[in-house]
Amino acid sequence: MxxxxxxxxxxxxxxxxxxxxxxxxxxxxxxxxxxxxxxxxxxxxxxxxxxxxxxxxxxxxxxxxxxxxxxxxxxxDKEYRAVVKVGERSSTGDAEGEIVERSDATQLTLPVLQDALAGFLGPQLQVPPMYSALKRDGRPLYELARAGETVEREARPVTIAELELLDFAGDRFEIRVRCSKGTYIRTLAEDICRAVGQCGHLIGLRRTAVTPxxxxxxxxxxxxxxxxxxxxxxxxxxxxxxEALRHWPSATLDDVRAQAFLQGRAQRLAGVPRESRIAVSNERGVLLGIAQSDAEGWLRPQRCFAPPRQAS
Known part of the structure; x- marks a missing residue:
């Protein structure tokens, strides 16, 4: 066989x-x-x-x-495009859940929505949704939610840097959001709908950019x-x-200083931004790692990269 x-x-x-x-x-x-x-x-x-x-x-x-x-x-920071359905709230805050509440979406007008969006710009506190991977006593919140439990969640600071209305069609609207880490777009969608006297949920989400x-x-x-x-x-x-650090301040080291950096030794450099995280490279443009500078210009390695493997 x-x-x-x-x-x-x-x-x-x-x-x-x-x-x-x-x-x-x-x-x-x-x-x-x-x-x-x-x-x-x-x-x-x-x-x-x-x-x-x-x-x-x-x-x-x-x-x-x-x-x-x-x-x-x-x-x-991240950027998203989100489509929100007005007049229906779901159990999960998105299209995956069951509809648990309804409102009359025909009452929503464009001026009211635009005014509400302006109020969500800037730093704010946001309560994470139950359907999230955050943990309570070692268990993800979504597991508790699926078991029918609801627990108190501490509001967390987030920042909405940009919030643009792209489309409005009565019972749904589309927005572009640039936001800080930890921002839940599902929660933002629900909060916006609540601010205009409606319920709603997220029906489409696309991440369009990640800094840098x-x-x-x-x-x-x-x-x-x-x-x-x-x-x-x-x-x-x-x-x-x-490329992940190209928006950071940087420092270039000669071979002697590069070797010392990879050995974890602090060095004092002229012209380095003070009290900043620094992207450190050698003279050939190879990223060596991340350092923290202090008020006196000392560069202290925080994370070092292994050198590229040489071809045999």
């Missing part, structure tokens, strides 16, 4: 870079990450802020040493999978790790 033999898995490789993935509808962020990791045959990978399965758009994926920058991208990658388009999994057997073609979509 013939025995089928599974072909060996392609070897993993050291890969340092950032992929701006355009996550498709219906796929979890972790599933998208794992598919990209397999395509690139990467030893190490991580994403930088989950999108719900019902959301699409930019999901930066970090490979190799770039995973040390995941926290930087997680903390960065403004104006860049993501690549789809379908397009990547079309080049699945062509690693050089796949690698053309990768950005260098330094």
């Amino acid at each position: 013939a025995v089928s033999v599974r072909p060996p898995r392609p070897p993993r490789r050291r890969l340092d870079g950032i992929l701006l993935l355009d996550k498709p509808l219906g796929l979890s962020s972790n599933d998208a990450l794992q598919r990209a990791k397999r395509l690139y045959r990467a030893e190490k990978a991580g994403h930088t802020g989950a999108l719900d399965p019902l959301a699409t758009g930019m999901l930066p994926i970090c490979f190799g040493e770039a995973t040390k920058l995941s926290g930087v991208l997680l903390d960065s 990658f403004w104006g860049r388009a993501g690549v789809t999994l379908d397009r990547l999978e079309a080049s699945a057997d062509d690693l050089p073609a796949l690698d053309l979509w990768l950005l260098g790790p330094e």
Whole structure:
């Protein structure tokens, strides 16, 4: 009897870079990450802020040493386009839940909506939704919500830097939002509807940008999978790790100072911005890591990157 033999898995490789993935509808962020990791045959990978399965758009994926920058991208501002259904509130705040409340959407007018949107600009406190991955006593809130439990959630500071009305069609509207980390667009949608005397829920969400990658388009999994057997073609979509820090102040070190930096030694440099986080590179433009400068110009390594692996 013939025995089928599974072909060996392609070897993993050291890969340092950032992929701006355009996550498709219906796929979890972790599933998208794992598919990209397999395509690139990467030893190490991580994403930088989950999108719900019902959301699409930019999901930066970090490979190799770039995973040390995941926290930087997680903390960065994001931009979204959101479509909100007026007159129906759902149990989850989005299209996945059951409708639990209704209101008369025909009473909403454009001037009232525009006035309400202006009130959501700037720093504010936002109560996270029950259907979120935040934890209470070690359990995600969404697990408690599915069990029918509701618990008090502490309001958290967020900032809405930009809020633009793109379309208004009576029982729905579309907005563009630029916001700080930790902002729940589902909650923002509900709060806006509440401010105009309505109930509502999110029916569409697309992340269009992540700082500092403004104006860049993501690549789809379908397009990547079309080049699945062509690693050089796949690698053309990768950005260098330094691209994640291009909006930061920077310092360039000669080889002697670069070696000292990678050994974790503090150094005093002239011309370095004081009391700032600094992107540190060598004279060849290779990112060495992240440092913190103090009031006297001392540069103290916070995160160092392993040097690129030399080809054998």
